[in-house]
Amino acid sequence: MKIVVMCGLGLGTSEILKVNAERALERLSIDADVMATDVAGVQSAARDAQVILTSSELVGAIGRTNADVIVIDNFFDVDEVAAKLETALG
Numbered sequence: 001m002k003i004v005v006m007c008g009l010g011l012g013t014s015e016i017l018k019v020n021a022e023r024a025l026e027r028l029s030i031d032a033d034v035m036a037t038d039v040a041g042v043q044s045a046a047r048d049a050q051v052i053l054t055s056s057e058l059v060g061a062i063g064r065t066n067a068d069v070i071v072i073d074n075f076f077d078v079d080e081v082a083a084k085l086e087t088a089l090g
Contacts, residue, residue, distance in 0.1 A: 001032040001086075004067070008038060008056040017075040021053055024082035030089060051088060053081070060081045 005021055007014035014036035037045040039061045046052055049067040056071045068088045074080055075090050 001030070001051075003032050003034045003051045003053065003084045004042065004049040005034060005036050006038065006042050006045075006052060006058060006062070007036075008058065013075055017053055017072060017081070020075065020078045020081050021085070023078050024085050027078075027082050028086055028089075030085070048050065051085070053084075 003021060005014050005017040007017065018034050018036040023026050025032050025034070035045055039058060042052070042062055044087060046062065046067050051061070052065065052067045053071045053072050054069065057072060058074070059069060062069060069086050070088055072081055072084065
């Protein structure tokens with residue numbers, strides 16, 4: 001499984017969300033590759049992704065995708081990330 005985390009520039013916040021997504025997946029015992037990207041690279045990165053994690057402000061920048069798009073309100077909240085991933089992934 002591939003999960004893409006996206007922020008505006010692909011620098012700090014996407015890396016924070018990437019680490020917290022990996023922690024959440026570990027809690028859920030789900031094996032996945034997590035990749036950080038920015039708005040410019042999301043189409044390429046998300047081509048084979050099952051899930052995209054991002055902020056509400058950036059959802060419109062994703063474009064067409066077959067991935068589930070999950071809006072994360074607080075990139076620092078591992079509990080939120082875990083709960084939303086668990087809901088999306090069953």
